Amino acid sequence: MIGLFAIDDHFLIIEGLGQAFNPETDEVGLVGSAFNIEEAIEKIPKTKTDVIILDIYLDDTDPVANFQRLHKAFPAIPIVILSVEDSLQWQVKMFKLGVMGFLNKAEKKETMKSVFIQVALGNMVIPDNVSQVLLSKTVYPK
Numbered sequence: 639m640i641g642l643f644a645i646d647d648h649f650l651i652i653e654g655l656g657q658a659f660n661p662e663t664d665e666v667g668l669v670g671s672a673f674n675i676e677e678a679i680e681k682i683p684k685t686k687t688d689v690i691i692l693d694i695y696l697d698d699t700d701p702v703a704n705f706q707r708l709h710k711a712f713p714a715i716p717i718v719i720l721s722v723e724d725s726l727q728w729q730v731k732m733f734k735l736g737v738m739g740f741l742n743k744a745e746k747k748e749t750m751k752s753v754f755i756q757v758a759l760g761n762m763v764i765p766d767n768v769s770q771v772l773l774s775k776t777v778y779p780k
Contacts (some may be wrong), residue, residue: 640758641669643687645678645708646720647696649744655691658747666754675704679711687715687759692737694721694728697708701728716757720750729768739763 644652647657652671661667670685672678682780683688690708694701708717718739719732729740736764741750753763764772 640666640688640754641681641686641693642689642691642754643667643669643678643685643715644671644691644720645673645675645696646671646691646693647673648693649673651693651720659751664751666751666758675699678708682712682715687712689738689754690715690717691720691754692717694719694723694732702731702735705732705737709736716760718753718757719769726767726771727763730771731773733762733764740765740768 642655642659644655646652649678652668652673656668656671659666659668666689667692670681673698678690682692689764690712692708696704707715716738717736718741719737720741720743722743724740724742732740739753739762756763
């Protein structure tokens with residue numbers, strides 16, 4: 639089973655992920671959750687986390703700083719963004735920082751599951767429009 643650790647400031651998202659993914663039938667399951675980065679940094683070492691799921695906006699905190707703190711604390715655990723924010727600008731920015739996947743909260747369960755599995759296997763899952771920007775020589779605004 640692939641252990642997912644969700645960080646989101648809304649309890650319904652965490653509850654929903656826990657109910658949506660059954661470790662026995664889905665190959666993935668929620669092994670822990672937190673409402674903020676500090677709580678996550680405290681809890682993750684006590685779990686068997688294979689993939690961290692991070693909401694890009696947590697209360698009034700900086701998304702880039704949140705990712706960097708998590709990545710520094712757990713460099714071997716891949717991070718997938720799960721957010722309602724899915725602008726090309728944010729996706730490019732986060733992939734440049736090192737996220738391994740970026741999902742909209744409206745994605746279907748099977749799409750999410752596929753991304754979580756691929757990321758757990760060490761693969762970066764980049765949407766086509768993002769990879770075109772990342773591969774181009776065009777400078778994308780910050």
